[in-house]
Amino acid sequence: MADDDLIYSTIGELNAKLKRREVSCVELTKAYLDRLESLGPKYNALALPLRKSALRKAKYVDGDIKIERFRGPLQGIPFGAKDLLAVAGYRTTWGAKPYENQVFKEDAAIIRKLDKTGAVLIGKLAMVELAGGGGYRYPSASLTGPGLNPWDRGRWAGGSSSGSGAAVAAGMVGFALGSETSGSILTPSAYCGVTGLRPTYGLVSRAGAMALSWTMDKIGPMCRSAEDCAFVLETIAGGDSADPGTAGKNFYYFPEYVRDLKQVKIGIAPVDYDMLADPSTKSGFDAALSVLKGLGLQTVVTHLPDFPYPAMAGTIIKAEASSIFEPLVTSGKVDELADQRLAQGLKAGLELPAKEYLKAMRIRALAQEAFRQLFVDVDILVAPTRYTVASKIGDALDRPPSAASADRPKGMSGLIPAGNLAGLPALSLPCGFADGLPIGLQLVSRAFNENLLLRMGIEFQARTDWHKRRPPV
């Protein structure tokens, strides 16, 4: 195996080494492939290795570098893609048995973009089946088994981008692509101790990706640093006529043009840290907030606009996912899924009355307006990404946490579904450990304000080293 310092380098560091020809792209790709193929199965993180095509591409990249044809920071960087992104000619299983032999003829749009810039796809990464649409009960809801956490194989890697989180944390890839409908980038990022970015709805094309909810799906990077997320987002963002949801906007990474952080207002809900977060996480979150405040930011006590976000997200996702997977349900193949709660959830979703979907969408419009008003007074909402560390691998995910009581203050506990319903960008940063497991802090801002989130993330990571910690793989 290659030197761990090389494997755990950031994209910027790896690209510099490639350009200085301290390491060749073929050597780097082989090193990551070796790790992916040996560690991937250990953590149920690998759906499909792509050694042959990766080495072919790496050789081509080395040729480009030799003649100083530089294509950007991702040139020569080996990466993995969640197995809901189509790669022409190879199996794309969506993590689900009914689709285990599915092969597409075309690459997903962002796979093509990354290929053009010289990034090297080395494998498809495991995921919760159908990205969890319909709701699932156990981490084992996957064709490849439960996603295991590199920090503790007895814990879940999070879902639904389980393999992406584990692969970045364990140094199996230089970066990974994940997708989020309601927490599927942020949750595994927090549980695995990696940096994950959920872009604004419509910033990244979803053409060639499995659809779960047309109005909520997003694709984003999971990396070893906030700056790495910026490099990946700059490449994958942009309009696409093949995805009618795209906004036609590009993303240019210009952190230096973000206004002075002393003028930036962050909104926090103290109850998040005093009551809702698990006691074991409190000191970590408190320390992380101190670092943020040390940047000179203005702090405002606030709370989420009061809407039933989980019920809204649940209704919308169930209605859209059940419509998308109606052929799977009516064919009876839905019963081949690993998690019967998910299968029956898709069946039940077909019975959802149109009026309930419309009601959820009407409330969604009110919630979006409330967020626009909130972001007049606050630039960034800050909250724990999850209030606990990763759950045990055998634990049910649908048992009521004590915090679910209607009488308890809500703080920002609905921020994941709320941010997804409002299509807002979010960045999850590793911010400490509790019981030996990573915890994460999420930053959420107004639409298309990724540069501010990334600047904050970069400043935070310049003052902390949580994102540099390595699990004992």
Added chain:
Amino acid sequence: MERISRRELLVAAGAVSVAASAATPKQETPSFSASASREDDLKTAREMMANDAEQLKKVELPMAAEPAFSFKA
């Protein structure tokens, strides 16, 4: 063990986000298939939808509130 009413269970289950239902679990379970039949799961899924509908019903909607047609704030 703490007793949990069916209603509390539904409220909490509805609060779990679909794609990242990583709520704080406390109960050990041996395997995913052992604890409920398909019929039970279908019944639970229907009850969760009904619970979501109950929560949506509590929101007052002015007539002018149209469904969201843009999916970002």
